[in-house]
Amino acid sequence: MEPVILKHPLIDNKLSILRNKKTGTKEFRELISEISMFLCYEALKDAKTETVEIETPVAKTKVNKVNEDDYAFIPILRAGTGMLDGLIKVLPNAKIGHIGLFRNETTLKPVRYYYKVPKDIDKKQVVVLDPMLATGGSAIDAITMLKEEGAKNIKFLCIISAPEGIKKLQEVHPDVEIYTSAVDEKLNEKGYIVPGLGDAGDRIFGTK
Ligand code: PRP
Numbered sequence: 001m002e003p004v005i006l007k008h009p010l011i012d013n014k015l016s017i018l019r020n021k022k023t024g025t026k027e028f029r030e031l032i033s034e035i036s037m038f039l040c041y042e043a044l045k046d047a048k049t050e051t052v053e054i055e056t057p058v059a060k061t062k063v064n065k066v067n068e069d070d071y072a073f074i075p076i077l078r079a080g081t082g083m084l085d086g087l088i089k090v091l092p093n094a095k096i097g098h099i100g101l102f103r104n105e106t107t108l109k110p111v112r113y114y115y116k117v118p119k120d121i122d123k124k125q126v127v128v129l130d131p132m133l134a135t136g137g138s139a140i141d142a143i144t145m146l147k148e149e150g151a152k153n154i155k156f157l158c159i160i161s162a163p164e165g166i167k168k169l170q171e172v173h174p175d176v177e178i179y180t181s182a183v184d185e186k187l188n189e190k191g192y193i194v195p196g197l198g199d200a201g202d203r204i205f206g207t208k
């Protein structure tokens, strides 16, 4: 399954500010949230709706509603929580889980430190969030944990991805659809995406 890339001049415009090292914490956070809304919009365009009858001030009519309980948003800590804000603007009643992983800076392997996901995850459309898909290790491990819990329908949303991470994620989890707003050139020797945007967590939380 090929990744879905948000190709749009308005997304490019937002990315142009996001990538700039001069962009400050507030604007960076807002842009992560806004781009995430567009990723969510694209990723959930197959959302099932049910028809219900309501009354407008003018007449009775039939409207289509999404059952928000069918959705679970799972940010990978920390940086994934920066995307959550955008997604819950779209589906405010979706259930939320958290998976805590950080990359060991020497081995680049993800280390797990927290795991809590909504019950009945096996019956939900699961949407995993992380702004960066670099080597793919964090996304792969998070998705493996969710599958062990029974999750079957999983989509992965990221802001910037590296070709190496996409390839690895597709090899290990070929059933998972990837939605990204940009596919960059490569990884550097430290596992950073080039040109990328630097360390997403540090830029969202202002920790460096
Ligand atoms: C970053 C990012 C991803 C991971 C991507 O998190 O948010 O989770 O690296 O790299 P990978 O594809 O090579 O696994 P980091 O480990 O820096 O933790 P943080 O979110 O707490 O900053």
Ligand code: URA
Pocket: 079, 132, 134, 191, 192, 193, 194, 196, 197, 198, 199, 200, 201
């Ligand atoms: N994690 C980040 O935050 N940035 C990268 O470029 C790679 C991994």
